[in-house]
Amino acid sequence: MEVITIDSQAYKELVSKINAIAKFVIDHQDDDTVNPDEMWVDSYEVCTFLKISERTLQRLRTKRLISYSIISGKSYYTIAEVKRMLSEKRIRSTDECMNDLINNYQLHAQQRRTVKTDK
Numbered sequence: 001m002e003v004i005t006i007d008s009q010a011y012k013e014l015v016s017k018i019n020a021i022a023k024f025v026i027d028h029q030d031d032d033t034v035n036p037d038e039m040w041v042d043s044y045e046v047c048t049f050l051k052i053s054e055r056t057l058q059r060l061r062t063k064r065l066i067s068y069s070i071i072s073g074k075s076y077y078t079i080a081e082v083k084r085m086l087s088e089k090r091i092r093s094t095d096e097c098m099n100d101l102i103n104n105y106q107l108h109a110q111q112r113r114t115v116k117t118d119k
Helices: 008-027 043-050 054-062 079-087 095-118
Strands: 040-042 069-071 074-078
Touching: 040 043, 040 079, 043 054, 043 074, 043 079, 043 095, 074 079, 079 095
Parallel strands: none
Antiparallel strands: 040 074, 069 074
């Protein structure tokens, strides 16, 4: 193995440039390419933002009226599936609540990206 040594100041400048490039890439990722209907949200988010009970979601799952996935014991739903439930009037909520759900998801996703870049 070959050992390469560089000046401390040169190393710091190199690390600084790498961090700037990483920040630029993360900041300029196309967030618009993600279709909101393809986003996955958990039961808690659906219940909180649509102002429905957990039992309502459980009932929909039991009757196989809503598609979902279970990962590590948590149920997840696509935004498209939740919208379908709203349009079929199986869930009583407003478009404003649905927009709050989508906006919360996007905000949460942005916060996760920020945390990853800070590490």
